[in-house]
Amino acid sequence: MIGAGASVGVAGCLGGTDGSGGGSGVQIGLIAFEPGSAPQGTAQEQAAQMAVDELNDDGGLLGEDIELQVANSQGDTTTAEDRYLEFVVEDGVDMTAGVFQTEIMIDLMDNIAQHEVVHISGGNTSPEISRFLAEDYDQYKYHFRPYGNADIWVESVAEFAGYMHEAQGWDTIGVLNEEFEWTQPFSNDLPGLLEEQGIDVPYNERYPGNTDNFTPLFDSLESEGVDAVLMSMAHTAGPAQIQWRDEERDFAIAGLISQINDPGAHEAFDGATEFAMSNTPGVHKAELSDQTTTFAQNYYDEYGVYPNDAFSYATYDGIKMWAEVVAQEETTDSETIVPALADHTYEGTRGTIEFNGEDSQFPHDAKFGEDRLRRVNFQWQVNDDGDGVQEVIYPEDLATSDYQEPEWF
Incomplete structure (x- = not known):
């Protein structure tokens, strides 16, 4: 199903896997590297907050406001794992996003598989991440990367x-x-x-x-x-x-x-x-889609700087794309969302986002080409x-x- 920022204020059930989210409303957990100081983590936090604010201004998701929680990975695998487990076990978030460093993402893949909560990456680039899905799709299918790999x-x-x-x-x-x-x-x-x-x-x-x-x-x-x-x-x-x-x-x-x-x-x-x-993947002057320059200018107006690489563009697009699928399916349940997200087409800030299929070399990485991302x-x-x-x-x-x-x- 094709979408382009459709309204997402509809009723439905919450919860990443079983509807038992720990907080009120829809919860998103972002893992970022030194947000507020490092440019990568700061860009992820800014883009995620902009996406959440826009969704809430448009009525929220499933009849609820969306709450963004941000955790600092500190560039450390143990810290990132601890923060991730707090999100999915204690807070019951409906999805997670972020992670810049490949080594941290690799370390988190088994946790993501175990807890079955959708994760939208926003910066790591190693093909090794995709190989988890290629070798055992059913176990690791909860990971999506809306910008491809190295x-x-x-x-x-x-x-x-x-x-x-x-x-x-x-x-x-x-x-x-x-x-x-x-x-x-x-x-x-x-x-x-x-x-x-x-x-x-x-x-x-x-x-x-x-x-x-x-x-x-x-x-x-x-x-x-x-x-x-x-x-x-x-x-x-x-x-x-x-x-x-x-x-x-x-x-x-x-x-x-x-x-x-x-x-x-x-x-x-x-x-x-x-x-x-x-x-x-994009700079503010590159008209990759009819949304690129508008998004970049809105971002600049909000933060006084233009979007930064995949940390901004892919984080924003990934959250918006996930929300559009949640609205379509009327649930955040991962077992429903994963196949729907895998088949979804989204018109984002850098062009058309579609994910590679289960049998591809890089499952759930975004497709590239003249009619998709460039x-x-x-x-x-x-x-x-x-x-x-x-x-x-x-x-x-x-x-x-x-x-x-x-x-x-």
């Missing part, structure tokens, strides 16, 4: 590199990735995808996630004569960006650099993001007022600006 990101980054190979002469590219589970596809699969397009890949290395000195790595890349380096990183963008710019390195930076997907990154890194590029590649540029702006440079039909070469090249 295998899709790799294909999108490779496509962009091919475009820059033709348009800007990126004939030799290095690959450099943080040592985290979610970056494995960038190390394992990206070089081959580049070489298939006639691009030379003389450098493919991983580095510890606490690295703060990139000079030796950049020296090695320059010694290989690379035109660009494709990086996957979520924790070390600050020192990497600053050293790349201060040392005036003679190669472009692109890939999936999670921290510079944050609309506040240019200011946070003292302008060092200028000319850097990244792959993302990825964009943006570059940080400085406008006439001196402000940093995320300008889309690929795909061409969504581009808001041309690529700008660093001034020191």
Whole structure:
């Protein structure tokens, strides 16, 4: 059934599995990393609250107001598990959302299966999460990810590199990735995808996630004569960006650099993001659907910043999509909601969301394609007022600006 923000104020029964929710009304539990300080967790909390506020303004859900509860994972698997169990056992929430770090999500999968409460992810990207469902769908079917996984990101980054190979002469590219589970596809699969397009890949290395000195790595890349380096990183963008710019390195930076997907990154890194590029599910200037710019502007009006990566877009869309299915089925019972959500089509802020089926390689990850979700590649540029702006440079039909070469090249 197709929906697009339909009214959800209808009567029905509550409870994630048996109608015995511990709180009044509909309860949603969000697990976020350092909300209020870390950009990822803050974005998840903001997006979830916006979705809940809009639903309540529209009459609530099943004749009840929705209450959002937020827990800080503190980046720790034990803490996240404790908070999750408080949500599903003590509070009796009807669904959970969030989780940024792959290691925490992997640790929670057995708990989600045991307690049979729908979880809508909003930031973790490892294909390993999908493999739980692929190997035992009936046990792990309660997990949904309305933005896909890193295998899709790799294909999108490779496509962009091919475009820059033709348009800007990126004939030799290095690959450099943080040592985290979610970056494995960038190390394992990206070089081959580049070489298939006639691009030379003389450098493919991983580095510890606490690295703060990139000079030796950049020296090695320059010694290989690379035109660009494709990086996957979520924790070390600050020192990497600053050293790349201060040392005036003679190669472009692109890939999936999670921290510079944050609309506040240019200011946070003292302008060092200028000319850097990244792959993302959406930025506020990319008209991915007829809702993108309206959502982004409403978000800005509420929080003074534009939405941040999947942490904002997918969290908001995921909660709205779940609520639409709950309204359709007139219950929050997971055994009813899971098959209905798996078959649902939702028109969201980034396009049409549909989930891969039980027999696919990545069950319950969102489908990608021209008529569904797409990825964009943006570059940080400085406008006439001196402000940093995320300008889309690929795909061409969504581009808001041309690529700008660093001034020191």
